[in-house]
Amino acid sequence: MKQNRLSGSELHELGVKWVYKHIKDEFEVLSINIEFEKNPQILARKNDQLHFIVVKTSTYPDLGSLSPSAAEEIIKHADKHKAKILFAHVGVANADTKDEKEMQHPKKGGHYYINYTGLSIQPNIL
Secondary structure, eight states, X not given: OGGGBOOHHHHHHHHHHHHHHHHTTTSEEEEEOOOTTSSOSXXXXXXXXXXXXXXXXXXXXXXXXXXXXXXXXXXXXXXXXXXXXXXXXXXXXXXXXXXXTGGGXXXXXXXXXXXXXXXXXXXXXX
């Protein structure tokens, strides 16, 4: 039943929404971009400092990661805007099954286990 699985863009959007939900009380969120190839996903301010928050999402058992070229690009972009970069790596598992293999395939409208340990200053690079 592949058609019932979350697409890559739906998985990414789920991760961005999850991170937003967990940072919105700590940061002034200026904008959110859910386009998969665009970085950063969240532009925010805290204590008059601009923050680029890069969200990468993957399926169980992995956490989202950033390619070295994307990391290099976002670092240059942040330097130009005098922004700090924070990374959010999110893992999503299908919570409607106990089968290890099926946990790798979150379903549309299903329940999820989310692995998110907060924001970090180091990217999880491929």
